[in-house]
Amino acid sequence: MSGIASPKIRIRGLSKSFGPKRVLDGIDLDVETGTSMVVIGGSGSGKSVLLRCILGLIQPDAGTIEIDGVDVLGQTRRAQDATRERIGMLFQNGALFDSLPVWENVAFGLLARRGKGRIGRVEARSKAGDVLRQVGLDPSVGDLSPAELSGGMQKRVGLARAIAARPDILFFDEPTTGLDPIMGAVIDGLIVDCVKRLGSTAIAITHDMASATRIGDRAAMLYRGKLVWQGPASSLLESGNPMVDQFTHGRREGPISMELRR
Amino acid sequence: MRLSLLIAALGRGVLDTVRGAGRLALFALNGVSHWFRPPFYWRNFVTAFLEFAFFSLPVVALTAVFSGMVIALQSFTGFSRFNAQSAVADIVVLSVVRELGPVLAGLMVAGRVGAAMAAEIGTMRVTDQIDALGTLSTNPMKYLVAPRLLAGLLALPLLVVIADILGVMGGFVVSVIKLGFSPSAYVANTIGFVQPTDVTVGLAKAAVFGFLIALMGCYQGYNSKGGAQGVGGSTTAAVVAASILILSFDYVLTEMFFSR
Numbered sequence: 001m002s003g004i005a006s007p008k009i010r011i012r013g014l015s016k017s018f019g020p021k022r023v024l025d026g027i028d029l030d031v032e033t034g035t036s037m038v039v040i041g042g043s044g045s046g047k048s049v050l051l052r053c054i055l056g057l058i059q060p061d062a063g064t065i066e067i068d069g070v071d072v073l074g075q076t077r078r079a080q081d082a083t084r085e086r087i088g089m090l091f092q093n094g095a096l097f098d099s100l101p102v103w104e105n106v107a108f109g110l111l112a113r114r115g116k117g118r119i120g121r122v123e124a125r126s127k128a129g130d131v132l133r134q135v136g137l138d139p140s141v142g143d144l145s146p147a148e149l150s151g152g153m154q155k156r157v158g159l160a161r162a163i164a165a166r167p168d169i170l171f172f173d174e175p176t177t178g179l180d181p182i183m184g185a186v187i188d189g190l191i192v193d194c195v196k197r198l199g200s201t202a203i204a205i206t207h208d209m210a211s212a213t214r215i216g217d218r219a220a221m222l223y224r225g226k227l228v229w230q231g232p233a234s235s236l237l238e239s240g241n242p243m244v245d246q247f248t249h250g251r252r253e254g255p256i257s258m259e260l261r262r
Numbered sequence: 263m264r265l266s267l268l269i270a271a272l273g274r275g276v277l278d279t280v281r282g283a284g285r286l287a288l289f290a291l292n293g294v295s296h297w298f299r300p301p302f303y304w305r306n307f308v309t310a311f312l313e314f315a316f317f318s319l320p321v322v323a324l325t326a327v328f329s330g331m332v333i334a335l336q337s338f339t340g341f342s343r344f345n346a347q348s349a350v351a352d353i354v355v356l357s358v359v360r361e362l363g364p365v366l367a368g369l370m371v372a373g374r375v376g377a378a379m380a381a382e383i384g385t386m387r388v389t390d391q392i393d394a395l396g397t398l399s400t401n402p403m404k405y406l407v408a409p410r411l412l413a414g415l416l417a418l419p420l421l422v423v424i425a426d427i428l429g430v431m432g433g434f435v436v437s438v439i440k441l442g443f444s445p446s447a448y449v450a451n452t453i454g455f456v457q458p459t460d461v462t463v464g465l466a467k468a469a470v471f472g473f474l475i476a477l478m479g480c481y482q483g484y485n486s487k488g489g490a491q492g493v494g495g496s497t498t499a500a501v502v503a504a505s506i507l508i509l510s511f512d513y514v515l516t517e518m519f520f521s522r
Contacts, residue, residue: 095390
């Protein structure tokens with residue numbers, strides 16, 4: 001192992017405001033290659049905005065985001081597209097395209113490829129079946145519409161879509177929200193399997209402490225747009241940080257005050 | 263003090279309107295630019311085209327037939343006061359081809375397709391599907407907007423050709439069966455009176471209206487915010503804005519082509 005290897009994702013001084021509200025306030029974060037970083041924090045703490053900034057869906061006000069040492073914020077549109085092709089994302093509510101059957105959702109990124117990597121619909125259909133099998137679904141599910149699936153199945157299809165193009169970076173936005181504990185554990189297991197199989201670097205944001213400890217190698221906590229703690233995910237429940245302790249144990253009293261209205 | 267507040271409010275309103283018009287124009291230019299920059303999503307174009315032209319056919323056909331019938335009845339009632347009943351065929355064909363065909367088809371399609379477009383794209387916006395497109399190497403303007411704009415531009419003229427024929431037929435049926443016109447004389451009057459420019463300008467209007475319907479549906483949907491209420495608001499705004507634009511552009515185009 002080289003001690004001087006640069007992190008896969010390196011974020012420095014990332015800030016973003018929406019009107020008067022500062023959502024991200026000078027975030028510094030490194031995610032090493034092949035590790036899973038879990039970002040926890042209350043609703044509105046800036047977790048989703050952080051992911052969207054890295055994906056290029058939101059333009060930050062200040063700061064840098066480097067992937068493999070390349071500043072993605074200064075890239076041309078074409079280079080940004082190429083960067084995005086290396087990233088798979090599982091959205092909180094699945095964000096499946098309801099006008100397309102499941103298999104086309106899964107193969108969407110493959111069908112969208114241009115040039116050398118381009119594949120036909122027949123091959124894409126077959127690959128979608130393989131990926132569906134990897135997330136524990138029968139390939140026949142591919143013919144259904146997303147609206148015909150349960151919440152857990154939609155998450156699996158969302159996961160299949162995220163990993164179909166074998167990305168080297170994976171983002172998970174609240175992967176277990178809205179699922180029962182058993183299905184949540186199943187999805188977490190699938191996420192860990194997929195990340196390991198692909199050798200990907202992952203960032204997951206979640207409120208679910210059981211999920212955070214299952215998915216993550218490292219963890220970080222956001223509070224009011226600032227990163228207040230970073231450490232091993234295994235130490236989340238006994239971090240020694242009063243904010244993290246209050247959050248992970250769900251205590252009403254502590255340094256974190258809920259913003260009822262702002 | 264009160265006057266300055268009034269002027270400030272007025273100024274804000276004007277600035278907001280100009281800003282909104284600018285955003286809409288940039289959105290339209292961006293969408294149209296993707297017609298010429300591959301890839302073009304032909305499947306999405308065909309789906310939108312069918313939605314515009316084929317699935318809107320029943321409602322537009324009924325509107326056109328009844329409009330033609332009503333014009334025949336009303337113009338007969340009016341012209342009979344001056345013993346000018348023979349002009350009924352001329353009035354029917356001119357009204358339908360120049361005005362009622364494109365305008366009524368446009369308004370009906372705005373209510374049907376424009377609303378559906380805004381609702382579909384708006385739902386995609388609030389459920390992160392548009393962001394998901396961006397993460398899957400697909401430009402949402404290219405995938406969602408460009409094919410719909412082209413479909414609107416090309417489909418409405420086709421629909422209006424059918425509406426024109428059915429509208430004239432509606433007038434013919436009422437004139438012959440109810441008002442006692444001679445069928446051959448009515449047809450001869452119609453064909454003899456209508457000029458090719460009447461039809462082509464009517465179709466050009468339809469192309470503009472089709473583009474406007476798709477533009478407002480896409481623009482409002484694309485900029486939806488919030489949940490179900492936001493999508494509902496976008497849908498309403500798409501239909502209202504498209505209807506107003508159709509009526510105002512109808513005047514502008516009529517002034518341009520027919521005002522001599």
